[in-house]
Amino acid sequence: MTSSHEPWWAGGVLYQVYPRSFADSNGDGVGDLVGLRGRLDYLHWLGVDGIWLNPTFPSPNRDWGYDVSDYLDVHPDLGTLEDLDALIAAAGELGIRVLLDLVPAHTSDQHQWFIESRSSRQSDRRPFYIWRDEADEQESVFGGRAWSYDEPTGQYYHHLFLPEQPDLNWMQPAVRDAFEEILRFWFDRGVAGFRIDVVHELVKDPPSRPNRTEIHKVLRRWRSLAGGYEPERLLVGETWVMDLEELARFYGRDDELHLALNFPFMFAGFEATALADVVERTEAVLPLAALPVWALSNHDVVRFPTRMCDEDDVKIRTALLALLALRGTSVLYYGDELGMRQVEIPTDRALDVHGRDGARTPMPWGDVEWRNPWLPLGANVATVAEQRGAPGSVLSFCRDAIALRRGREDLVSGGYTPLAGDTGVWAWRRGSTTGIALNLTDSAASVPFEGKVLLSTRGRDDPSRLEPWEGVVVALT
Numbered sequence: 371m372t373s374s375h376e377p378w379w380a381g382g383v384l385y386q387v388y389p390r391s392f393a394d395s396n397g398d399g400v401g402d403l404v405g406l407r408g409r410l411d412y413l414h415w416l417g418v419d420g421i422w423l424n425p426t427f428p429s430p431n432r433d434w435g436y437d438v439s440d441y442l443d444v445h446p447d448l449g450t451l452e453d454l455d456a457l458i459a460a461a462g463e464l465g466i467r468v469l470l471d472l473v474p475a476h477t478s479d480q481h482q483w484f485i486e487s488r489s490s491r492q493s494d495r496r497p498f499y500i501w502r503d504e505a506d507e508q509e510s511v512f513g514g515r516a517w518s519y520d521e522p523t524g525q526y527y528h529h530l531f532l533p534e535q536p537d538l539n540w541m542q543p544a545v546r547d548a549f550e551e552i553l554r555f556w557f558d559r560g561v562a563g564f565r566i567d568v569v570h571e572l573v574k575d576p577p578s579r580p581n582r583t584e585i586h587k588v589l590r591r592w593r594s595l596a597g598g599y600e601p602e603r604l605l606v607g608e609t610w611v612m613d614l615e616e617l618a619r620f621y622g623r624d625d626e627l628h629l630a631l632n633f634p635f636m637f638a639g640f641e642a643t644a645l646a647d648v649v650e651r652t653e654a655v656l657p658l659a660a661l662p663v664w665a666l667s668n669h670d671v672v673r674f675p676t677r678m679c680d681e682d683d684v685k686i687r688t689a690l691l692a693l694l695a696l697r698g699t700s701v702l703y704y705g706d707e708l709g710m711r712q713v714e715i716p717t718d719r720a721l722d723v724h725g726r727d728g729a730r731t732p733m734p735w736g737d738v739e740w741r742n743p744w745l746p747l748g749a750n751v752a753t754v755a756e757q758r759g760a761p762g763s764v765l766s767f768c769r770d771a772i773a774l775r776r777g778r779e780d781l782v783s784g785g786y787t788p789l790a791g792d793t794g795v796w797a798w799r800r801g802s803t804t805g806i807a808l809n810l811t812d813s814a815a816s817v818p819f820e821g822k823v824l825l826s827t828r829g830r831d832d833p834s835r836l837e838p839w840e841g842v843v844v845a846l847t
Contacts, residue, residue: 378467379604379628380661381782382419383694383772384701388669389423389448390434390744391732392704399742401732403449407457409735410464412754416707417772420467422565422606424669426454427473430480432534434722434730435471436567437478441552458560467562469604474549475568476535484536491523497542500528500577508578512724516577528577530568532723540573541581546588553595553603563596563604569620569627570609586619589626596628604628606663612637614648618655629663629699636665640678640689642796642810646788649696649798653786662698667706673729676712681750683709684839687767687827688808691841692796694771695806697786702768704733708757709764713748721745762829774825774843780804781843791818795836805844809836821846 393405403426413421425435428445435445444454458468477484486495505517505526517526518533528537538545553564573584589605596603609620609630620630632652638644652662666674666689679685686709693700704710713731721727721744732743736753757765775781784801791797794811797818805819815836821844823831828840836842 376783377602377604377628378419379699381697381775382699383417383775384420384422384469384606384699385413385416385418386422386665386668386701386703387424388704388730389426391730393733393735394740394743397741399740399744400447402447403444403453403457407453407460410457410461410466413466414464416769417776418466418702420469420562420604421461422469422701423471425471425473430478430534432478432532432723436473437476437480437532437535438473439478439480440482441472442555455559462560467604468560469563469565469606470556470561471567472552472564473567474538474540475572476529476531476537479534479536487536488520488523488527491525498539498545499536500539500574501525502528502577506578528574530571530574537574537577540584540588541575546591550591550595553592557596557599557603561603562601563606563628565606565608566627567608568610569607570611582619586622586626589620590622593622593625593627607631609633614651615655617652618657618660621657621660624657624659629661631663631665631701636668636671636674640685640810642794642808645692645810646796646798649786650788653697662696663701664693664696664698665701665703666693667703667729668701669703669730670726671729673703673710673712674706675709675751679709681709681711682839683764684827686764688810688839688841690764690768691771691806691825691827691843692808694768694775695781695800695841695843697784697800703729705751707765707768708734708751708754710734711748711750713746713750715746719746767827770825771843778804778824789818792816799846803846805846806841807836807844808841809838812838814838817842817844819844819846 390401392401393409394401395405426444427438428440428443429435429437461468483495483498486493487499508516510516511531519526529535571580573581575581605627606629607627610633611617620627635648638648675686712728715727731745732740732747734753736755740747757763780801787799789797792815795809795815797807799805807817809815823833823842825843
C-alpha cells in the first residue's frame with residue numbers, strides 16, 4: 371500500500387521479466403507476451419506492483435534486443451502490438467503496471483535511420499549518428515575498437531558496444547525530438563514508464579566520454595513529458611556509475627529520473643559493513659524528495675544466489691529480506707523469488723556475445739515444461755510448482771516478505787535509520803515501530819532491539835537471538 375499522495379512505485383516492488391525466458395505460449399521454445407499474460411496471476415499472487423520487460427522491440431538480436439531496429443513495434447518472436455496492448459490491459463486489471471526497456475543510446479545497424487545515414491554523407495539522417503574522418507583508439511565495451519569504417523562513405527562511425535550497434539548523436543535536436551515522439555507513442559498506449567538503458571552514457575561529446583550536462587538536459591525534458599500524463603509515467607535509469615554522488619545527480623532537483631539503479635549496492639558483497647556503508651552513503655547524498663531503488667540481480671550479471679549467497683537457501687532468504695526491507699523501491703529479477711541460480715551453459719548452446727546467457731535461462735514453472743527452450747533450462751533450483759506449496763521455500767518466504775512490506779506502513783514509507791549491533795550484524799529501523807536485523811556471519815548474535823518477531827528467514831520467533839545468516843523483522847516495543 372502507498373499513501374494517497376505518493377506515486378505507486380514509492381515503496382513498491384518491480385519485477386524484471388526477460389520475456390524470451392519467462393513463459394512460452396506456443397511451444398516454440400521462446401517466451402512471449404501471450405505466455406507472460408497467462409502468468410499474471412502468479413505475479414499478482416506474489417504481490418508485485420509493476421513489471422519491467424527487457425526489450426520487446428524488433429531487433430536482429432545481435433545483443434538480444436538491445437540493438438533496436440524499430441522503436442514502435444514488437445519483435446515477432448514475442449508477439450504483436452495487440453498482444454502488448456492486451457498484456458497492459460490485463461495487468462492493469464490486477465493493479466500491475468507495465469514498464470518497457472528503452473534503448474536510446476544506440477540503434478541496430480538495421481534501423482532505417484542508420485540505413486539512411488550510411489547511404490550518403492548528404493543524407494538527412496547522416497547527423498543522427500556519430501561520424502568522423504579519423505578514429506581514435508577507444509575500446510568498445512565488448513572488445514575491439516569503438517569505431518568502424520564505412521567504406522561506401524569513407525568515414526568511421528562510433529559504437530560503444532557492437533559494430534552492429536551504432537551510437538546515436540544526441541547533440542542533434544532531431545534525435546531528441548524523435549525520442550520524445552517515441553515516448554509519447556508508448557505512454558499513449560498505457561505503458562507506465564521506461565527503464566532507460568545506458569542512460570549515463572547517452573550523450574557523447576566527444577564520443578570518448580559522456581556529456582553529463584547534456585544528459586541531464588535530456589532527462590529534464592523527459593521528466594516534464596512523463597509528468598504530463600495521469601498518472602505520471604515512471605523513468606528508471608540504468609545508471610551504471612560507482613560514484614554515489616554522481617548517481618544522485620541523475621535525480622536532478624526532483625526533475626530528472628524518478629529512480630536511478632544503484633550498482634554499488636548490487637556489487638557490495640554479502641557483508642554487513644559493506645552493505646550498510648552503501649545504503650547509508652546513498653541515503654546521505656540523495657536529494658530530499660528522491661527515492662532509492664535496490665536490486666541484487668539483472669540480465670547482465672551473475673544471479674545473486676550464486677554470486678553472493680553460495681547457492682545456500684538460508685543466505686538467499688536473508689538477502690531477499692535485505693532487498694525488500696530497505697526504504698525505496700525494490701527490483702526482483704525473474705526467478706530471484708525462487709533462489710534461481712546461475713546456469714552453466716554448454717559452449718555449443720552459448721548465444722550471447724558477452725557470456726551472459728547463464729543469467730537469462732527459462733523460468734522453471736514445473737506445471738508446464740518448456741519444449742526445446744532457446745537456452746538450457748537449469749535443474750539446480752526447485753520449480754515454482756514445487757515451491758509454491760511449500761511453507762519453508764524461498765518462494766513462500768519472498769511472498770511473505772512482500773506481503774509484510776505492503777501491509778505495514780513503516781515498510782512502505784518509513785525512513786531508514788541505522789542501528790548499532792554485534793559485529794557482522796546489519797540493523798536498521800524503518801519508521802518508528804519496525805526494526806530489521808540481519809546476521810551475516812557464521813556465528814549466533816543478539817538482536818539489537820526488543821519486540822515481537824513479525825518475520826524470520828528461519829521461521830523462528832525468538833526476539834533476542836539471531837542464528838547464523840538469519841534475518842528478522844521486529845515490531846518494536
